Amino acid sequence: MNLALKVGDVVEVLSAEEILATLDEKGELDSLPFMPEMLRFCGQRLTVQKVANKLCDTISGTGMRRMDDAVHLTAARCDGSAHGGCQTACLLYWKSAWLRRVDGPPTSEPVRVERPLLPILEVNTRKEAAPDGEERFRCQATELLRAAPERLPFRDLGQYVTDVQVGNAGIASTLRTLFFGLFNRYQRLSRKFPRWLRIRGGLAWGFVRPGPHTGPTPTGTIDLQPGELVRIKSKEEIVATLSTKGFNRGLGFEEDMARSCGRVARVTARVERCIDEKTGKMLEMKNPCIALEGIVCDGFYKSNCPRAFVPFWREIWLERISEPS
Incomplete structure (x- = not known):
């Protein structure tokens, strides 16, 4: 269910029961985990901060990856409480199936979550232990390459059109990011050229x-x-x-x-x-x-x-x- 959300739209996070009904045995939807830290937002009305149409790959360094049907919500960051107290404070991903579009202002009223709803989510916060027995965690950030398996090349102009259409960026900032991308590609190539052809030593902008x-x-x-x-x-x-x-x-x-x-x-x-x-x-x-x-x-x-x-x-x-x- 694609809600065609844009920046500034107000949505209500579905109840824990409704969200759990969308998840598989791994506690995932389209390979994206729904984490225990997200339960505190159930029932709240929040504003779409950005449409999560893409993401930078910080795991394998392949560049940008395409994400489908997901958004980031204002002030909805992971507090790490179910993941060993991790302090990265990642901005959470929300699938459209976990939200409903609503009218009216956002709210931030806490919602009590009954413990029987948690086991499937809690058990999936851990991976198999490392060979040395060290505990390993599993969260949205560790699973992003599965949730966004398709690479999004710089030359795919459709991503920039989407950025403007959904409100992620204005026309000026989109033209700016295209300039930076082209400039940095020249800089990488220039490192193979004679020194006099490099701009500021071939450094990125x-x-x-x-x-x-x-x-x-x-x-x-x-x-x-x-x-x-x-x-x-x-x-x-x-x-x-x-x-x-x-x-x-x-x-x-x-x-x-x-x-x-x-x-x-x-x-x-x-x-x-x-x-x-x-x-x-x-x-x-x-x-x-x-x-x-x-x-x-x-x-x-x-x-x-x-x-x-x-x-x-x-x-x-x-x-x-x-x-x-």
């Missing part, structure tokens, strides 16, 4: 250079806590902390993140654990990362991908600032 460190990268902690106000350091200051491969202690700094340099934001969480999408294993961070309020990846350089990741920041990339008087 956003021009984040690798760092100078061939050994361990610098670290620094300022014990930031949720609610504190910080400023993101300049791109040059952050790049100075990176390895020659662009990482600081295993955490990458990308072009989308560089767009937030200089911004002021509040800390929302100290991120200490998150699920590895490739393996399903829980990663325990030796150096906690910081999540910041209102700062997400908006797909600026990634074909207007609607996933809206919450990027993680090293404390060495941030500076605490005083509250405004």
